[in-house]
Amino acid sequence: MDRIPILKLGGALIVTIQVDMHDRLALALEEDLTAMIARTGARGVLIEISALEIVDSFIGRMLVSIAAVSRVLDAETVVAGMRPAVAITLVELGLELTGIKTALNVERGMALIQARLSDEDDGHGSDRDRHED
């Protein structure tokens, strides 16, 4: 079965979605990400979607679900790189990406996650082992 690769960079996991999502792939991604957050103690998940030509309610639900599970595991989800036409359509569709932070591109998305990581390094962090950059 196809799998979407997940990269680890410091305390963050990075996923870039380059293919048309279908049911099994969405489920596999959610499972793989969840397992990897638990294994690595990652505090942030960056999902890059600039290759996605549409975000329908199916993909929206997948993103919301990944964010919800990640949050329970103490990781924050940032969706980066949404195409402008997709953003316009998403609003008209009525889809709200509840619990998801969005960023214009990967660079800004990583900055959001890094900000959270360094906040915690300044003394608000948990006692979890983390990989430093």
Add this chain to the structure above:
Amino acid sequence: MTVTKTEALPVRSGDDVVRVRQRVRALAVEIGLGLVDQTKIVTAASELARNTLDYGGGGDVRMETVLAGTRKGLRLTFEDQGPGIADIEQAMTDHYTSGGGLGLGLGGAKRLSNEFHIESTPGSGTRVTIARWK
């Protein structure tokens, strides 16, 4: 209004939904829809194809390029022989779902289209037609 081209595809699996999206995109480009309009009709098609699959138990989509005067359009008709919808008004309401979805499919598809028409007979099936004009 004249139909300039007709195609059909089955909607019986998740992979079919992906194929419908790709074909609708190609037809939207063919009639010269702009990028935002392409994205809207492809997204609406994706919502309706998924409804056909999840709630209608599978069905078919007919895709037509149409011409009204000098105006080009894309018309899509999703049809299933599933359980039908008893209360269409309720089904059109945002966030109402009879399944596990977000309940945005029908209302969302309507907002993303220039024309929207739904007919359903409980026990025999549902037909949804949308159109987007250039």
